[in-house]
Amino acid sequence: MSGSPPKAVSKSGIPYRPDNDQAGPPELVNAIRARRGGKLLNLDRMLLQSPNFARGWNGMLGAIRTQLSLRPKLREVAIMAISALNRVDYEWTQHESELITAGGTREQLDALKDPKGAEKNSKLFNEAERAVLALTREMTRDIAVSDATMKRIRALLPDQEVVELIGTIAGYNMVSRFLIATGVELEQ
């Protein structure tokens, strides 16, 4: 046997569901595994404390990750910025490779550790990306969005993508809060 055994209890002291078929209802465990390439994340083992909540979460986040017309690069730029703003290491680590797969660069990844700086960096980020960073910061930090930022983003994206981007930013602010409060640890 190699590697350490899966953690039994989160940083907040909440027990994880077991890392096997006993984690939850078989059909739900299968659906989650299908979305994660066969395994269960610590996040899933926490969500499975409530099968109905886990099912709703899987439906919502599955849609955000794979069923939107919003460009994956813009989605992942928003997610990295939210992770940095909210200091959610788990979210950041899980999404580093997603940003790269979506066409992001290592340089952009580094720059996103300081989202406010990145927002003004026109060498590394194009106008749509910088507008996404402004919207992400305002929605995450202030909740209210300035007229200027709304106007800017609406000029760059069709209504469907604007709604999807707002939904994605709102959704990952949910993810941040869930991860931090439950104290979910990074996988070994």
Next chain:
Amino acid sequence: MQTRYVVLAAFAAAALGWFSVAPALGEEVTKRESKTVSKSGIPYRPDNDQAGPPDLVVLIRSRRGGKLLNLDRMLLHSPNFAKGWNAMFAAIRNQLSLKPNLRELAIMTIGALNKADYEWVQHEGEFLSAGGTREQLVALKDPKTAERNDKLFSEVQRATLALTREMTRDIVVSDATMKRIRGLLSDQELVELIGTISGYNMVSRFLIATGIDQEK
């Protein structure tokens, strides 16, 4: 400046020949018809069967007692996102073991903390049907004070208010608050409460950024 615009508008209207008809017509239209554009300038999908894919519109209407909210007409710009949203929030509202009273307490608090009036107004009725009182509703407009009000709120309610404030404002939860709430709820209820607080922080952000108007 403003006067000049009014004068210009009057000239334009007179030139078009409908100056006297326009105001009366306008009034009638606002009474009868739903808003077409949100406060953020994003158009709503139509308030009829054309709002989105028929199966999804039927599903959302069944959850809303037959109608579509302005929120739904915004979500339907993206049918797949709307479907995911509907599944997630139907689960939170109807399928958890968390007591409805604690769920609605958290939601009202988030509505107040995030100044999401739409969320607050939509949930007043829910809070009362879940056993909340008018007095509690008034107290929840100031969540931080409500948290210390042991005349109106029980220990588990005050612990819920503390967790809601910390998760909403600080994101980080203090050890003391986590210990307190874990002493009062089962693990399943706690994960559901954390999920609900997280979820309604999502709702606040979506409502405010898209600029959803109250229904008439």
